[in-house]
Amino acid sequence: MGIRYELTQLLEGAAREAQARSILPAQALPEVILEHPQNPAFGDYACSLPMKLARAARMDPMSLGQALAQLLPSHEAVARVEVAPPGFINFTLAAPWLALQVEAMLKAGMAYGDLDVGHGERLQVEFVSINPTGPLHVGHGRGAVLGDTLARALGAAGFQVETEYYVNDGGNQMEAFYTSLYVRYLQALGQKEAMPDSGYMGSYMMELARELLAERGDALLALPREEAIAQAGRWGLERVLGWIREDLERLGVSFDSWFSEHSLYREGQYERAMGILSQGGFTAEREGALWFISTALGEDKDNVLVRTSGIPTYFASDIAYHYNKFLERGFQRVIDIWGADHQGHVPRMKAAVAALGVAPERLQIILNQMVALRRGEEVLRVSKRTGELITLGELMDEVGADACRFFYLARSADAQMDFDLELAKRQSAENPVYYIQYAHARIASILLLAQGRSIDYASGDVSLLTTEPELALLRKIIQLPEVVETVARTLEPHHLAYYAQELAMVFHLFYRDCRVVTQDVALTRARLKLVEAARLALAKTLYLMGMSAPDKM
């Protein structure tokens, strides 16, 4: 579970013991938090608990720290516990214990870093879920990487994770897409037909129409307009979903399921969800439409469920969809990842979930801020309707899938992001992606050399690992479980990107200072074990980020 967790438990125990001995007042303890001090002189972990307790205990933080430190049982991992002004308890890890961790890492293999904080809780991560009206663009890539990485990290943290893409195969947007395709098809046949105002103007629509023409000839002309649009639409939907699937695959993103909006109506989930809402008194008919009375749940305004036209809104579908997630499929927790342009939808969705009788905390919605695209000084518009767009596929052509993932991942979801294509290309030789992967390739190269010389290091004695560069590498490796825990707790996968850089850095420093394969057979074997552990940690981190771990570069 990681040494930080163990030390946290010990400190909590000491604090409770202090309460039992009336050193501390018997009141709720603040959460015990261990952090990594910036200054290495303060050890590996620091805790500011004494300062937080000082007032209530009517003691000065230093003596309180001393008292707690004395109640702390000894632990093989801890070489030193120091109380430092103005009231920190600092822990320094023992070098022999650190060295010994190598054995545990090798034993765990790629499972190193896995935790059980999730206790097998079933949760769903739903992301991307864009209307299949066109290819994925650069903004969608961000949500894709965010969701996929989060799902991987939550899986590593011991949750039972299912990923899902919600296919909006109904609704106005799709109708506009179907009609647009049909009109382009007619135009391709030489007919003078105008695109609808709400039509999709991108040039890919014309390509689609030409493909449709090539496949079906003029067969659709013989059909009534509505039927022709429906047939063109079904065909176009499948084609576009195919594009989306291919791009995501290239990005290393796959889904456990693709869920059809349409099925909600086919299989009665829509009716059942609406039934619960009306039974709960959360619906009302007004002005010919059916409304969800969000104001009864503290919202600013009510929202339309069924238009006067009788067609349900996207919101109504989404309620049925979440009814399905929570009440039919029984997910204990659902994480939705949406673009920031959906933020207005968040409070009413939470209200709707509450109206369904589900605690709204079980729905967690992550908004990723917009990606603004630039090519140097030139700002590029990202709009499917007007056509001028940079697709995710083009981005991957330019910078590569690994670099895409890393760049997306290195920013927290709530920071707006400028993706400068020129910069991403220009940096591609000297960017952090290669820095990290190069560390992995260097290790692979060392292991290959050892293999070539038939060095069997299985019996290597890790207690020979005592120098600072070796220990620094170990200290960083043992942080991997902490990073997984952090990502799972905060739902912020960007911590992985920073950890990967730090891990690569300590390895490169180790590499500079410590030659692995030397005449000293015993030390060589020990260091080979260490290097193998470092490879595992790097490979696992790269895996969690969905990036490749090359043996050669």
Next chain:
RNA sequence: GCCCCUGUAGCUCAGAGGACAGAGCAGCGGUUUCCUAAACCGUGUGCCCGGGUUCGAGUCCCGGCAGGGGUACCA
């Protein structure tokens, strides 16, 4: 107008209320008889402004300013 996100080094961004605020890129200068130089070393007057809470604020609260997004019987 109201709501949400953001404002940290020249640029892109990290930063569990803690001890001296970090990294990458860009710039300048250096390192290779040795497991990959896609590496390493050196070089930095920076938390948007004003109040407040706290032993302690880049972090929390209030008020500004700036950028982005939302505010539909669109999704």
